[in-house]
Amino acid sequence: MAFEKRRPVLVEHTHTFCPGCGHGIFARLLAEAIQEAGYERKAILSLGVGCCCNMNPPSWSGDVLQTAHGRAASVATGVKVARPDLLSISYQGDGDAYVIGLNETLNAAYRGENICTFVILNNNFAMTGGQMSWTTMPGQKTTTSPAGRDCKVTGMPIKVPEIMATLPNVSYVARGAVTSPKNINQLKKYIKEAISAQINGEGYSFVEIVSPCPTNWAMNVKDSIKWIDDNVIPYYPLGVLKERTGE
């Protein structure tokens, strides 16, 4: 049975992400990880606003709360207060979690809420058509940085996992990518660790997922992956930033 690859229950229906979007791969990995932990009927996703809105039913077969832009961390916190027995997961894009929602995202981590937060990083506000995000790379052209991002006035791309790793009540932080089979398999391990940390009551767990956005980058999948390898991963290195200690 280990050889078999079956469609996980939570993504049995099709979704409306763009062709080649990293969200689709992550969503499947999340569905696999939740199902392998036995929680496919015991999980509530709190979605940010952005491309993750594509995970509303029927695309995701489990329970979904569509929250306000930037506030998924707070909603997921409230879910966990009401139902500590369920997996409370927030699923957001980088525009949602690191720009408008930076305060709520960091504060949930700071308090050590026993939730998992997953953030797709694709260097733009994708759903609204490709505006600059705080993760946009220096010189990267977006619809609100048409001359290329000037980091002297807008800031350098923000590294939230690095900040989170400094917070004592955060139990686990990792950054993965969907840019190769190897990275995808590694990312799955990170997701499973984060979920296991929540089930074990260890505190806040966080995984950032570097992803292509072929539509807004105006590239095919192959070129998107190369662009990430050349421009994004050197700045946003993959790996575990904070290991679980089991407490």
Add this chain to the structure above:
Amino acid sequence: MKEMWKGNHAIAEAALRAGCKFYAGYPITPQTEVGEYLSARMPELGRTFLQAENEMSAAYMLFGASACGMRCMTSSSGPGFSLKQEAISYLCTNFLPALFVNVIRWGPGLGNLDSAQTDYLRDTRGGGNGDYRLVVLAPNSIQETVDLLYDAYDIAERYRNPVELLSEAALGQMMEPVEFPEFKEGPTDLDWVWDGTGDKNSYDHGRPTTAGKPAAFRKKIETMRENEQRWENYKVQDADYVFVSYGLPSRTTRTAVDKLRAEGEKVGLIRPITAWPFPYKGFEEVPGTVKGMISVESTDSGQVIEDVALATKKMCAGNIPVYGLFSGQNIPTPVHIIEYFEKVKSGEEKEAF
């Protein structure tokens, strides 16, 4: 047996008696004591107190907890309550109940700590985006605060809509004799809650689709408007002039009514106990011979008066003039109210509507 309780502490204890299991909030004067009280009391009861990083986040925590069926509340004032407006809008569109407490402090911006009613229009019209209303409960005493809070969750769950308790700085800070009802629990068989299974996933747990929402919202609002009006009338039936006032100004207005009656003036008082739905039904008692309606409110430019004018127009025949005493940063005194009445009666004060 009644005991002396501070208003804010009574709000907190009453919410617990009504079944509140989760409080998320942030300090802001003059309501901080609500959270402080709960920070000590909730652990005693095995319930959850959470000091959030800001008022907006606190309100979104209620979204998550309420979606799972937990009775929850937040409280704030002034600019803090402004921060909650988007979250209230989200709760309304998701047909989720929750309890919001606004202990109004005067003014826009930072405002100040004077007791006032300057959030009335926003709180009764829905301060966030979209067409929604909250049932807004407006007590004028601490005991009434407790009694109204005891019903708040039942109202919220009946319509799957947030409910607001509208208090004001002085009512939150003062002390009065109070007794509390017994603890009660919320229902455990709500069929619209999120439970992690995804079984009810086919469109948002029985909520209407976006296309169905306008009609659903209208129906909900009209039903609340028909069924949830609360008021108290005092000496209205033979009145020449009827005051309309809610909250603490209603108490000084009632004193003014008594003094004026003692001097032979036929005056009365309609006291809204729900700011929304505004108690149009209370105006049925206004006699056809009435000469004027006088709104008495702690606002700067007149807010309650708009509802008084609408209700008067709808419920009373003829073009009854509507006047307004706007006392700004004060609770108007009976002397002040009587002076104003004299000016209305003499014609020195012109009607606003």
Add this chain to the structure above:
Amino acid sequence: MATLHIDTDRCKSCGYCVISCPQEALAISDSLNENGYNYVECDESKCVKCGICYTVCPDVVFELTED
């Protein structure tokens, strides 16, 4: 014996599987699915049922079963 199942209606023609298949067994076909995408097809003579296509596919087009 193992089988690669392709749900062609789920395919959005992104080509991630095509560039990832170590056997170069996958290609975007000339046929259209009901959504208007040219869906992927597999040359069974080359496919070794490694499952990498499943791993990279954003749309869970593939399933791999033992029989």
